[in-house]
Amino acid sequence: MHPSIRFINSAKLSRSDLACLLTPEECVQQFSRFRNPTDVVKSLPRELAQRVSLTAKKSTAGLLSALQKELVQANWIALTNTPNHHSLDDARFRNAPRLKSRIETLADIKESRTPKASYKPVTDDVTLVRNYAHVPYEPSPEHKIVVEFAGQWSSHAACLMLLKSEDQAPKVTNARSDMENQHRSLATFAGLSEEARDLCIKVPCTDQPQPITLPLATALTPVEKDAAMEEWDNVLIPVLPMLESGGGSELCSSGYFYVIWNNKVWREVEVAPNGYFADVDLEYYRNAEPEGGKAFRHVNIDGANLVNEYYVGEEPFELYQAGNKVYSGTLNVDQSARVFRLTEEEVEVAFPTLDIDPITVKTVKSPSKAGDGDDRVAQGTPLPHIWVPYKINGEIQSESEGSPHLFTGTLPHLSL
Incomplete structure (x- = not known):
């Protein structure tokens, strides 16, 4: 030492x-x-x-x-x-x-010594009747939702997530190889109540804390914890998109492709130079464009300078823009954080667990993305393959009108 x-x-x-x-x-x-x-x-x-x-x-x-x-x-x-x-x-x-x-x-604490007496201590040898108090408790939830995947492979950045409901918090899980059936993997959400839940795919982003969420199913009903099925009601298949040519099919080497599901663009994916696939956050481009054509901004939070009295590494914080809460997260160990997709020149940083007033911090204009202003940029973590639904809520998608299929095209010209 x-x-x-x-x-x-x-x-x-x-x-x-x-x-x-x-x-x-x-x-x-x-x-x-x-x-x-x-x-x-x-x-x-x-x-x-x-x-x-x-x-x-x-x-x-x-x-x-x-x-x-x-x-x-x-x-x-x-x-x-x-x-x-x-x-x-x-x-x-x-x-x-x-x-x-x-x-x-x-x-x-003041140290004190108790003087020892010269006689043996008196002991109480009378046995008292034990007093049992009944404490009521809520039974632990014992239901589950299982999603089946075709095949077995090494885990990667994407995972499955149950969205927040009225009584339960969001829950995340990954697929694990089924030891009894080598043709499949299972993603199990355990410890659930009987409340129906909404399911989505969660893909982390490379340059922002908010992940991309791809909706899969709504109102999934949990089953008993001991339930088992030869094939579960929700099945996903990992696929590698390929292009048809005169001599057959070949893997995409560059560009974008689209997964159309239920007559809507469900996924927009860019093929990375290493052959991996990076998602575009379509919901963001559909619903979260800044009003009035404002440029996007971001904020760099330096907790060491904002709060001199405390070490605030790993401290939870909240971000307010124009009086509205727009983000909540946790500072890094070095007391810093960076939040994107803001539109105002100033925001307020609040620490809910500390007895201090919100602190006003100036934002910085974010650098523009490559290409035209109308281009959508892939921000998802590159993945070795993508997941598409084969069966949802017991209905095989290939037998329905809304079955998922691939389309390749030019990014700015495909309507969302």
């Missing part, structure tokens, strides 16, 4: 340790002398090292950032081997409010 620093769990901190206390910044400053992240890991207790992710352990900067986070949250305490004679004033621990609160609690 580091020759002059030791770490203890915060639960073991006592008044005698306060004279040896180090702030998170002081501890990280001493460890910054290490050049090899392996040397830093060897200096940490095994329990503390296990809390650091493998990604953070790849670099000294990432490792020290993770270490500082643990110390700021007062999960672990850094101590010197000898008293450091530093004061315990508020200014020294202003960036670690949880650690400061822990110190104040210990400082208020």
